[in-house]
Amino acid sequence: xxxxxxxxxxxxxxxxxxxxxxxxxxxxxxxxxxxxxxxxxxxxxxxxxxxxxxxxxxxxxxxxxxxxxxxxxxxxxxxxxxxxxxxxxxxxxxxxxxxxxxxxxxxxxxxxxxxxxxxxxxxxxxxxxxxxxxxxxxxxxxxxxxxxxx
Numbered sequence: 001x002x003x004x005x006x007x008x009x010x011x012x013x014x015x016x017x018x019x020x021x022x023x024x025x026x027x028x029x030x031x032x033x034x035x036x037x038x039x040x041x042x043x044x045x046x047x048x049x050x051x052x053x054x055x056x057x058x059x060x061x062x063x064x065x066x067x068x069x070x071x072x073x074x075x076x077x078x079x080x081x082x083x084x085x086x087x088x089x090x091x092x093x094x095x096x097x098x099x100x101x102x103x104x105x106x107x108x109x110x111x112x113x114x115x116x117x118x119x120x121x122x123x124x125x126x127x128x129x130x131x132x133x134x135x136x137x138x139x140x141x142x143x144x145x146x147x148x149x150x
Contacts, residue, residue: 003033003041013050020050026064028053028071060114070110077103 006017013020023029029050032042042050056062056070080103084096 001043003043004047006040006042009042009047009050012047013054015050015054023050023053026068028064028068060111061118062114066110066114070107073103073107073110077107 004012006020009015010017010020020029024031029046032040032046034040052074053067053071057067060066060070062070077100080096080100084093084100087093087096
């Protein structure tokens with residue numbers, strides 16, 4: 001298993017070392033293993049996990065609090081998936097899948113809230129653009145030649 005130092009992780013994920021340490025500190029990312037000297041050592045799984053965090057933050061525009069919730073829910077989903085795979089009895093599998101569905105509903109609700117916020121901003125900008133266009137048309141109607149002297 002390959003292990004990576006924080007410089008390598010920062011470069012691959014497009015983050016600063018300070019940001020990675022901060023994510024660990026606030027619990028967005030689990031703490032990696034360390035050498036006897038205290039150097040952080042990351043696995044490929046750690047890097048992939050951090051890339052998911054970065055994608056959620058950048059693409060979805062999550063705040064740190066939303067990011068924390070998103071990551072915690074993703075972790076819960078992974079645990080539920082593992083529990084499901086360990087179960088063979090049909091009734092238990094149905095219960096596990098039902099729990100996964102509930103967790104996914106929470107994730108989707110978080111994303112839906114973010115989309116609603118984005119749509120609200122989009123609507124505001126479209127309304128402003130329409131007012132600007134009406135303003136231009138109104139001014140052009142008073143000055144059809146485009147004279148700047150008035």
